[in-house]
Amino acid sequence: MKTIKKVLKILGILLLLLVVGMYILFVTMTSPKSDEDVIESFKEAPVKPILEHKTYKNFSYRVLSIISDSNLPTLIFVHGTIGSCMDFSRYMMDKDLVKKYNMVSYDRIGYNYKDKNPVQESIAFERDLLDNLISETMSDSIILAGYSYGGPITLASKKKIANLVLLAPAVYSKVEPMPWMLNFYKWKLTRWLVPDIWKEASKEKMSHQKDLMNFESNWKVNPNNIISIHGDADWIVPYSNSEYLLNHFPKEQFQLITLKDAGHDLIWSQFSNIKQQLLNL
Template identity: 60%
Template sequence: MKLLKKILKFVGIAFFVLFLVLYYLFWNFSAPKSDIKVLEKFSGSSVTPILTYENFKGFEYRKLSIIKDTTLPTLVFVHGTIGSSTDFVKYMKDSALLSKANMISYDRIGYNYQDKNPVQESIAFERDMLKNIFKDIKPNKTILVGYSYGGPIALAIQEKVRKVILLAPAVYSKVEPMPWSLNLYKWKVTRWLVPPIWQEASKEKLSHKQDLQVFENNWKSTPNTIVSIHGTNDWIVPFENSLFLKEQFPKNQFELISIPDAGHGFIWSKFDTIKEHLIQQLD
C-alpha cells in the first residue's frame, strides 16, 4: 500500500511538472515577439524588412515593410485571431514572390509586442486602420491578403484596389464555431490560466459573430475582384464561409479556390500551394 502511494505521488508530481513545462512553452511560443526576434526570422533572406512603429487614432502598432520597386504591386497581409505580422514571414522571404511584389505586414491592435491596448473587437475599426496603412500605395498596385479574421477586414474595404485575396476568411456568422476552450476565458475562476494574448484573442472571437452580422449581408457591395482560397477540412473557419461568399457575387467578380483536405493552418502547411496561387494572382 505504501509503495502504491509513493508511485501515485511520483506520477502526480511528474504530471504536474510536465503540465508546467508545456504551459510555459505554450505561453512563450504564442506571445508576441520582440523586434529583435522578429528581424531574426528574416536571417538568411535576401531582403530584410523595414520595421517601424506607426500610429492610428492614438494606437501604436508595428509594421514590416519590404518596398523594393514602386512599379511592382504590393501585397498587404492582414493576420487573423490569434496572429501577428510574422505569420507571413515565409512569404516575405520567398525569392519568387519578392521578384514580383512589395510586401507589408502589421500587428493589429492588441497583438503588438508588449501591447497595453486591448483588441478593438470591431471590423469597422480594423477596416479603417487597413485603409490608413495602404493609403500611400496606388490602388491599382494594392493587393489585400486577409487570413481568417483578417478576411472580413480586407473584404470590408470599399475603395477599389487591384484585388482582394482571402485565405480561409471568417465572414459568415451562422457557421462561426465557438470552441469549448473559450470557457476558460469566460469563467473568471479559470481566466488567469489563459495567457494575455489568448485573452485578447478570446475577446475578439466572442464578439466576432455579432460583429459579422453588421457586414455579411453587404459583402457584395465591394467594387473589388475577390479570390477566396480555403481548405475543405477547415473546422476552425469552415469551408462554408467561402461557399457563402460564392453565392453573393457574380462569377466574373469572385473566384473560389478549394484546397482539398487542408485545415485552417494551410498558410503554413500548404505554403508552396498558397504561394503558387499568390504568384498566379500577381501575373
C-alpha cells in the same frame, strides 16, 4: 503499498512538470516577438526587412515591410485571431515572391508586442486602419490578403485595388463556431490561466459573430476581383463561409479555390499552394 504510493507521487510530479512546461511553451510560442527577434528571424531573407511603428487614432502598431523594388505591386497581409505580422514571415522571405511583390504585414491593435491596448472588437475600426495603411503605401497596385478574421477586414474595405485574396475568411455569422476552450476565458475561476494575448483573442472571437451581422448582407458591394482559398476540412472557420460568398458574388468577380483535406492552418500547411496562387496573380 509504499512503493506504489511513491511511484504514483513521482508520476504526479512529472505530470505536473509536463503540464507547466507545455503551458510555458504555449505562452512563449503564441506571444508576439520583440522587434529584435523579428529582425533576427529575417537574417537569411533575400531582402532586409523594415520594421516601423505607426500610429492610427492614437494607437501605436507595428508594421513589417519587405521592399525590393518600388515599381513592384504591394501585397498587404492581414492576420487573424490570434495572430501577428510574423504569421506571413515565410511568404515575406520567399525568393520567388520577393521578385514579384513588395510585402507588408502588421500587428493589429491588441496583438502588438507587449501591447497595452485592448483589441477593438470592431471590423469597422480594423477596416479603417487598413484603409489608412493602404493610403500611406506608395504603390500604384495593391493586393490584399486577409486570413481568418483578417478576411472580413479586407472584404469590408471599399478601396479599389488590384486583387483581394481571402484565406479561410470568417465572414458568415450563422456558421461562426464558438470553441469550448473559450470557457476558460468566460469562467472567472479559470480566466487567470489564460495568457494575456489569448484573453484579447477570446474577446474578439466572442464579439465577432454579432459584429459580422453589420456587414455580411453588404459584402457584395466590394468592387474588387476576389479569390477565396479555403480548406474543406476547416472546422475553426468552416468552408461554408466561402460557399456563402460564392453565392453572393457574380462568377466573373469571385473565384473559390478549394484545398482538399486542408484545415484552418492552411497559411502554413498549404504554403506551396497559396504561394502559387499569389504568383499566378
